[in-house]
Amino acid sequence: MESSMSMSAAASVVVRTCVPAAVMLPLSPSFTRPALRTTGRGFRCRCSSATKDSAVVYSRLLDDALFRSAEVIQWESGKSMNAIATAQGIQIRRRCRPRYPSEGTGAERAVPRNILEQIIWDKEVEVAQRKARTPLCEVKASAALAPPPRDFVGALRAACRRNAVPALVAEVKKASPSKGLLRDHFDPVEIARTYEKNGAACLSILTDEKHFQGSFENLEAVRSSGINCPLLCKEFVIDAWQIYYARSKGADAVLLIAAVLPDIDITYFLRVCKSLGMAALVEVHDERELDRVLKIDGVELIGINNRSLGTFEVDTANTNMLLEKRGDIINEKRIQVVSESGLFTPDDVAYVQKAGVFAVLVGESLLTQEDPGRAIAGLFGKELLP
Numbered sequence: 001m002e003s004s005m006s007m008s009a010a011a012s013v014v015v016r017t018c019v020p021a022a023v024m025l026p027l028s029p030s031f032t033r034p035a036l037r038t039t040g041r042g043f044r045c046r047c048s049s050a051t052k053d054s055a056v057v058y059s060r061l062l063d064d065a066l067f068r069s070a071e072v073i074q075w076e077s078g079k080s081m082n083a084i085a086t087a088q089g090i091q092i093r094r095r096c097r098p099r100y101p102s103e104g105t106g107a108e109r110a111v112p113r114n115i116l117e118q119i120i121w122d123k124e125v126e127v128a129q130r131k132a133r134t135p136l137c138e139v140k141a142s143a144a145l146a147p148p149p150r151d152f153v154g155a156l157r158a159a160c161r162r163n164a165v166p167a168l169v170a171e172v173k174k175a176s177p178s179k180g181l182l183r184d185h186f187d188p189v190e191i192a193r194t195y196e197k198n199g200a201a202c203l204s205i206l207t208d209e210k211h212f213q214g215s216f217e218n219l220e221a222v223r224s225s226g227i228n229c230p231l232l233c234k235e236f237v238i239d240a241w242q243i244y245y246a247r248s249k250g251a252d253a254v255l256l257i258a259a260v261l262p263d264i265d266i267t268y269f270l271r272v273c274k275s276l277g278m279a280a281l282v283e284v285h286d287e288r289e290l291d292r293v294l295k296i297d298g299v300e301l302i303g304i305n306n307r308s309l310g311t312f313e314v315d316t317a318n319t320n321m322l323l324e325k326r327g328d329i330i331n332e333k334r335i336q337v338v339s340e341s342g343l344f345t346p347d348d349v350a351y352v353q354k355a356g357v358f359a360v361l362v363g364e365s366l367l368t369q370e371d372p373g374r375a376i377a378g379l380f381g382k383e384l385l386p
């Protein structure tokens with residue numbers, strides 16, 4: 001529950017919640033809606049002790065209405081998580097769910113259809129194990145003690161203005177499913193430091209162990225090394241627990257992948273990010289995912305991934321195509337766009353800049369050079385001001 005309550009000397013009560021005051025719930029006639037005052041982080045309600053119970057109940061109702069995940073909906077509706085996702089065109093299925101008769105015997109679900117599905121199935125097991133080891137209340141307590149979040153989007157905006165080219169989110173990734181091991185000598189802090197020195201605005205730290213040889217220890221080590229660039233936790237988020245965990249390790253932003261997450265989970269996870277002061281990079285691959293994401297409130301940053309999930313092929317024309325089709329709506333909503341994957345040359349960067357992006361996310365082309373930081377000037381065709 002995200003709400004809290006405190007008594008003042010005058011026997012009045014203040015209820016705080018992360019939920020916007022604008023949300024009005026249908027209430028039974030016997031329930032007195034408390035007077036609400038909007039604050040930056042939700043609403044405040046000052047009421048007498050006689051009505052304090054209704055204020056507290058109301059805040060809980062708001063939380064329950066908005067802090068809901070697809071997991072909750074599946075219990076309420078009787079539909080499986082996969083049915084909810086499929087209705088939105090999501091092809092990546094979940095594995096660790098109760099079986100439903102409509103999904104057959106289960107035998108045909110034993111083989112993942114592509115690498116992203118394999119990653120998600122592995123992630124379900126990993127997250128369940130991590131949650132069993134460290135319950136949410138403990139992770140929330142560590143997140144509250146973590147160094148404060150830094151402004152991820154602000155850092156990108158400032159760097160884009162400073163250098164008159166898209167800001168760089170430089171990736172710290174040892175290996176990938178498509179390319180295998182990217183470099184033998186891999187010291188995440190050393191790589192992060194040279195990225196920062198050479199003008200990266202933000203860093204993306206892979207934390208998935210099984211498929212990318214990353215770790216949360218790498219994220220924590222970079223955060224505690226004194227590096228100032230805001231950090232994106234590059235993880236396959238399927239549960240809010242992971243967002244609190246990322247925050248507890250010092251992340252300033254997380255990745256939310258539309259190919260994996262139903263709309264209600266994106267909405268819910270965005271609210272969790274906001275309540276923690278973190279940014280969210282919402283990643284899309286195609287028009288259908290982009291259209292879904294554009295209908296979700298609270299999206300500030302969209303990543304267009306140029307890598308096909310099925311074939312691993314990268315094509316920067318994907319960024320151009322999606323911005324040609326939906327650039328107007330994106331601009332209207334003042335959403336900023338990051339082009340991700342497959343950027344190797346100054347021409348590639350110029351191409352996506354012309355398409356309208358304000359940042360690029362780059363891993364392989366930097367990490368395969370001896371000094372990934374010095375490779376930045378090669379990628380942009382000029383040195384970047386840090």
Ligand SMILES: O=C(O)c1ccccc1NCC(=O)[C@H](O)[C@H](O)COP(=O)(O)O
Pocket residue numbers: 115116171173176177178179305312314340341342343361362363364365
């Ligand atoms: O990189 C992969 O092989 C991969 C496979 C399946 C899912 C995600 C994958 N990569 C994550 C990324 O989005 C990239 O690491 C990131 O955009 C940087 O791309 P690149 O510059 O091409 O390394």
